[in-house]
Amino acid sequence: MPSPQHRTAETASPLGVKGKPLLKVAGIEKSFPGVRALSGVSFEVAPGEVHALLGENGAGKSTLIKIISGVYRPDSGSIHVDGRDLRFEKPDDARKAGIATIYQELLLFPELTVAENIFMGHAPRTRFGQLDWAEMRARTEALLGSLDIHDLAAAQIVGALSVGNRQRVEILRALSQDARLLIMDEPTAALAEHDVKRLFEIVRRLKSRGVGIIYISHRLDEIFALADRVTVLRDGAQVGMRRVAETSSAELVQLMVGRRIENLFPKIAAPLGAPVLEVRDLVRRPMTKSVSLTVRAGEIVGLAGLVGSGRSELAQTVFGVTPADSGKILLSGREVRVRSPREARAFGIAYVPEDRSTQGLVRPMSVLHNFSLASLSWLSRGGFIDRAAEETLARDGVARFSVKTSSLGQIVGRLSGGNQQKIVLGKWLANDPKILILDEPTRGIDVGAKAEIHRLMSELAGQGLAILMISSELPEVLGMSDRVLVMREGRFVAEFARADATPQAVGAAMMGGEGAEAGRPT
Amino acid sequence: MSAIPFPGVRASEHSVIRMLGSQEALLALAIIGVAILVGLDNARFLATRNLSDILLGNAYVAVAAIGMSMIIISGNIDISVGSLIGVMATISGSLAVAGAPIVVAWGLPLIVGVLVMALQGAIVAYLRIPSIVVTLGMLSILKGGLISVTGGKWITDLPESFHLADIELFGILPMPVLLMTVATALAAIWMRYSARGRSIYATGGNPEAARLCGISPQRTVVMVFAIHGFFAGVAALLFATQLKVIQSTVPPNLELTVITAAVVGGVSILGGVGTVVGSTLAAVLIAEIASALVFINVSPYWIHAVQGAMILATVVADILRRRRRLAGALTR
């Protein structure tokens, strides 16, 4: 990666901070039932500038860009493009204003060709209003050429492309409607190393053409490599704006993490028992590459890593959603083969998934039925559900996790994120598991609920439960874990004892930047 | 991490050929294959007369299948098409007998078709009721309505000029075949070269993305149903003008035959792919097989079994094929 001096030299000229900003948002507020997503965010992007948005999950980055790209409407605040005050009713408005967004989950038509995907919705026409395929193909080739992309052809079917190439198609689509502001949401999260390099080249080209870019990433090294300025969000609020040339990763991490480590509920030291979960050289292509770990009774092992580093995939392999290709899983020393979540549950493995609404809960169903979901087998005799027992279970759950709900009949879809998460947790604990895997246990929930869940976790550990916690929030990892494992590209790259797990060291290891060798590589 | 089990470019070029070629080529092969097989058994089968009769007698299915393909591509289904054709045939015939100008007798059914289908499309798109329910309901409404209005009285003494299907352009080119080919060609071109045509694929393939591209899935669905209604109208004309009598009842199992043609034609049920050329070829194939079964002395009662097996085979093959081709997409 180029050195800072070189970077500033290159980006100094087009850095039109003084020039009229391309985009200027001010005092953006947005809240959802149960959560305050954004409180008064303001920032601007100049032509030819790469403006990075930094922040942990749930900090409000995604909400912000969804507002800028017209998916959400802000509760208050203004959006100016070229000084014109605009109200975006629908994504199309933003598009017309020259704003294009490349989401993490690429929005493409897998059955259609590259050219069609690029020009869908604004294709060139012949005099007779027919699609002009020749023209379309020509312009596609031109676009490809302009970005030196040679392994893509206009006629290819998008469904068959690599993730990197599909992303390029999205970028081309944005350019084809000559977007002047490009929003990239974690563009590298899913990319292989060489794809990342090519993405950088493309971003630099766009820069030099005066395209403004909002670049969202967790990876500090990328921000230093690409961005001119960086705005840091925390809990929906703007905590600082820095010019990249004048800041350091330490400062940024500090901004992101803030001083919250102290006011987190710390894990109470509990006596560690015998190993409960042991994983040996577990392989599940493509995301999990020979992983080994051990979790002991009463221990909380934190699994740090960036989105796309393979943490959730590992968890789901242990849980049997995507059974392992090879490797061993031992439960309390006994080797087991987990081929489905059903078997996993039977073995006493519990998994609180990262995506609450699609994987964790049945939103249209009641609190009662969600609580008992994982326990039906023991709640029923001869297939018949013991309603009394089921209701007691749910009541206890509501009481124990202080779930705020009007009744057991309440539809969970209507509850706040925090209460929903408590129910998912309760659903699994009701099945009293031996090993609990938590995937982003406090994502997108308010601080109060967060604290409660953390207290609960250490309480459970105290009772001898083995917990494997995946989290993208450093303070959470650091605050809660007895041990921190850092995962990158499907492998463990570092392990820290609680004592020497500092934000800087762990953060660095996660991002693979300088200092990755801190901590004993495993 | 490269999520792709096979190198992106080569595999995809491979699949381009597959996409454009496979279904149509396969069907063309099947058509020829059956012809030869049966021809060996009884050479008369290959007589131009017989082949053209097969086309003449079934062109209306092919025409109806064009619209059905669009419906399925857009991610919907229509069970009411058979009844609608019955209704429109009756309207057209009654008008002709009542002495309305032929143009009216031919034109009105088309309009009725468009309106009825557009209505259904609107219910599906805006009231968000699955097309299966809407069209099942419409099926019985039309069926019952037709009989209670006409009392099933046959329509006879149709004016000579009414018989569209009997017209032979330049004395050689029979109208049904002409309409079938022209309709197919136009539809195919429209779906390939017009933005609206492509938007059908987009809506069927990925509604969310379509929306973000400024395409309104709702409007697209209504449009598709309306177009389907138009083709159903044309089909009804061919159906009505073929014989000197119009039964003014609903042709049994017609919807099933039409859906079969569309599906066997390579229209993917998962929405988003397929061509009307395929559906037309499939319609021809089905008709050919029906005739072949007689030629090789098989009870036509097996025709449904064959149809069912064909849909099944095609759908399964299609799904497996897509699963393989989209493996890359699925792993992420």
Added chain:
Amino acid sequence: MKLRLLTTVMTGIFGLSLAAGAAKAADKWDGADDLPTSPLACDASPAAAPSPKPYDGGQPTGAADKSGKPITVVDVPKLIGIGYFNATSKGMQDAAKELGNVKITTDGPTEAKIDEQIKFIDNYITRGVDGVLFAANDPVAIAPVLKKALSKGIHVVGYDANSTPDAREWFVNQAQFNGIGKALIDSMAKEIGEDKGFAIVTSTFTTPNQARWIAEMQAYAAKCHPKMKWLETVEAQEDNVLSFNQATTLINKYGDKLSGLFGMTSVATPASAEAVTKANLCSKVAVVGLATPNAMKPYVTKDCVKSVVLWNPVDLGYAATYVMRAVVDGKLKAGGTSVDAGKLGKLNVVNGSEILLGSPFIFTKANVKDFDF
């Protein structure tokens, strides 16, 4: 892989169907039922009057005596919405008008479905009528509900398609099966000669009347026109486009081997005629069959079809109504030998409990215009 899948399934199905094709019994014509037949004499001489058979119909229990009083009657044909049954119900209305004290409504399923027809009759039993006229979709299946009607004191008279005798009182027989068989085969022989081949287009193999007729035709042909060659029977539901396609296929399949086509239904005959016309074979392929005049006019007037065999369905409905009235009035009792049917004069009772409408009617170019049904 797709191709393999498709082909395997296709070949599988073909194999299956071929097997079935081979399995079909070759000893009798397709579509003929397996009941005993009674072919008439070859010459024109009327059949030796069948040995008088004792009354074998059923009897209503505790039917109110409505002789002379107005009655309401329901007519439940195989299905509503086809020309043929529109004609029969027209005849019934005519008769009702003449009699003045009969009210008839025609109602029935839109498709010839047995269980639907049963439900209709049952509903009318509940609703309460004095008489039920029916044309059975299935002689056996309809029996229980008809017996139920009898048990409720409702008079039951069949027409066009019979049920098992004990399930109804009388059946108005449009023409004895062997009579139709003879008429059809004779006129075909007259048109194409003795040693030519012909094929049959019928509705479905399960429709009782058609099956009966085909059986009688076969028996009569074997007896009187042994050299005529039956080629094949195809099914075409009650759908005229399908009938047309099937007829066309037959023409193309057999070429000059085919000199005649029988249409066994009022749908199949015009469709066959159309097929012949379209193939420009009017002079070469004769079409003989059962049909209603309106549908046949174009072909008869153009000399493409010489003769259409059919009793007059209007008369059939008309007669059925008179029989019903006679039964209610007690004028026609078990053992009766004839019944007065208005403009049709006296109709005779044959084999036990059937009233014979008369010999089948032949429509020709001369008279076809005089009919409108």
Added chain:
Amino acid sequence: MTILAQSEASKVPLWLKRHETLLAAILVVALAILGLLNERFLTLDNLLNQGRFLTEVGLIALPMTFVIITGGIDLSVGSIVGLCAIMLGYSWKAFGFPLPLAIAFAVGVGALAGFVNGLLITRVRVPPLIMTIATLALYRGLAEGVSQAHSVRNYPEWFFSMGQGQWLGVPTQLLLLLVGVVVAGVALDRTTFGRALYVIGNNETAARFSGLPVDAIKLVVYTLSGLMAGLSAWVLVSRVTTTRSDMGIGYELDVIAAVVLGGTSIFGGSGTIWGTVVGLVMIQLLKNGLALTGVKGDATIIVIGAVLIASTLIASSLQARREGG
């Protein structure tokens, strides 16, 4: 039924209860009106008799409720009825099976037919709609092909007891249906199986992540659907005393209409047997009542079609309200 009724409160979402009460209310009103229009309508005799007629459709409607709750659909039931009827007669006449065995065989064939549907739906992931449209044609074709359209008759007297006999004045098959209703109702309402159906219909992923055997359950559901169609075929054959390949044509429409009318969301995730029963009764009595009051058969078809669309509208709007927030 009572178990189901009083369990509503805790068991199913409130709105559904409302939908059913609403439906029941409409039913009562409709009956009252029809009753006034024809005194023979609201007689025990007529009602029991209607029970006889709705049994065949009713038996299939029970598993169809399950299928639709899981978010699927089964259009092939009508054809399965035809196939099973043929198999019953054929195995008895042609293979010379003793009649009881023939019945069992027919029902078995039905189950197999359903199993095949389920297998391709779960393994190959063929969309249920298309899978069952295909088998709608295939199974009917097999029935027609195998039978060559020859019907089988002359069953022994005892065989008709199911279709025409009665027990304590109640039609035999109606008792069978009642048993089926109670079993299905309890299964859906009280068992883990029933619960799983709702979960799958509402969120299949969550069902998998909670360790439910999703595919196995779906397979069972479609097999059940076929099996009940087989039973229905037995009842039908016994009622009409003959076997024809065209039996059961169009049943799928009646069944789906009843289920959807009963408040089961065609999108899956909600519905009750109780509702389905109300839907069934409503349609049957509507047909009967209209016929008795002099409405011709063709007109009743129109009414049914309209009612179907309208009821789905209600259901889906309630669905939307339910998912709000």
